[in-house]
Each structure stands twice: as C-alpha cells, then as structure tokens.
Amino acid sequence: DTAVSQTPKYLVTQMGNDKSIKCEQNLGHDTMYWYKQDSKKFLKIMFSYNNKELIINETVPNRFSPKSPDKAHLNLHINSLELGDSAVYFCASSLGRVRTDTEAFFGQGTRLTVV
C-alpha cells in the first residue's frame, strides 16, 4: 500500500513538448512538495503546497506549474520542455505546518529525459 505514488516512473520526451507528472498520497498529510534531483544528486525544493497556499522557489522557471485538485494530489506540469529539465523529480508529503517535527515521505521518483 504505497504511501506516496508518482506516475510515470520514466518519461522520455522531445524538447518543446508539454508533460505532466502525477503524485498522490494516502497518508492524510496536509502538505505536499516537489523536489528536483539533478545529475549530482542535489535535492532542490521546487514547490510546497499547503491548504491551497503555494510556496514557490523563485529560481524555478514559470514553465513549471503545480496543480492540486485536492489535498491528496499535487501534479507537476511542465511546458516547453528543455534539455536542462532532465532530472529526477520527487514528490513528497508531510504534516507541514501542523507538525514540523515529523518527517516527509517521498515517492519513488520520476526520471525525466528530454531529447
């Protein structure tokens, strides 16, 4: 019974395309995140979404947009994909502001390759 699930696991696409990555959590958490892991394994926060409040890392291009249809889902949309967008994208969830002493739970990642 997967706690945080992402689909697809692998995504290969051409430059200029628009793609989405889906994320769902069944933990009842109120906060969800998107992280980008680059080729050097560095984890960078992209977005945090808590009770309809979106916090955006200012370095993230506006081609990236999160969409949350409900508390259990936070999907990532990427427009006009570029070669530099190739990375592994992780979704995560936690109790966020409610319980900052609790850990985050991560999905298995989506490896995006732009060709």
Place this chain on the structure above:
Amino acid sequence: AQSVAQPEDQVNVAEGNPLTVKCTYSVSGNPYLFWYVQYPNRGLQFLLKYITGDNLVKGSYGFEAEFNKSQTSFHLKKPSALVSDSALYFCAVRPGAGGSYIPTFGRGTSLIVHP
C-alpha cells in the same frame, strides 16, 4: 535562512568497521534535524530525527546520530557497517519554532561499504 552542509561527497568504509557521515547545520533557534537514505533508483526514506531530549537518537537499520548543539552538528553513525548500507545519505533541517516548515537538505553523501 537555514542551511545544511555535508562536507564529504563520499565516505568509504570496510564492512564491519564503524561509519560516520557528517552533517552541520545553520538555523535560527532550536533545530529539527533529520537523516534520510536513498537507495539506487528509489525515493528518500526516513532514518531518524532529533527533535528534543537525548542528544543520541537511534533509528532504522542500526543507525544512530548525535546532536551537538555547540558544534551545530548531527553526525550519522553506525557501529558496524554492512555492504547493504551503501547508499546516498541526506541530512535535513527545519527550524524548531517559527520560520519555514519546508525542510532544507544537504547535498548528500555517498556511502560505499567495501566487502
């Protein structure tokens, strides 16, 4: 702003020997500190955390970590390494009260345990 430093990109240790993966942090006020492990092609998994109380915290798979407030450190340790401990380890910090609830991660340390 909070930050985490993991000064070693890679740590090599022989199986059966003790291991240490270093982490230092900077945060306003008291910190909440976390260690996560990432196995190849997997998401991050929570190992252990320090919130308050005893400076030595024990976690999954025989790992432990020592919180040292004066040195602002939270090093991960294990008395006897296993080959299966080989993975990427991330330290993360949040401020204990107030501030951002979004955890900040270090750059990761690759642990390689040799048979």
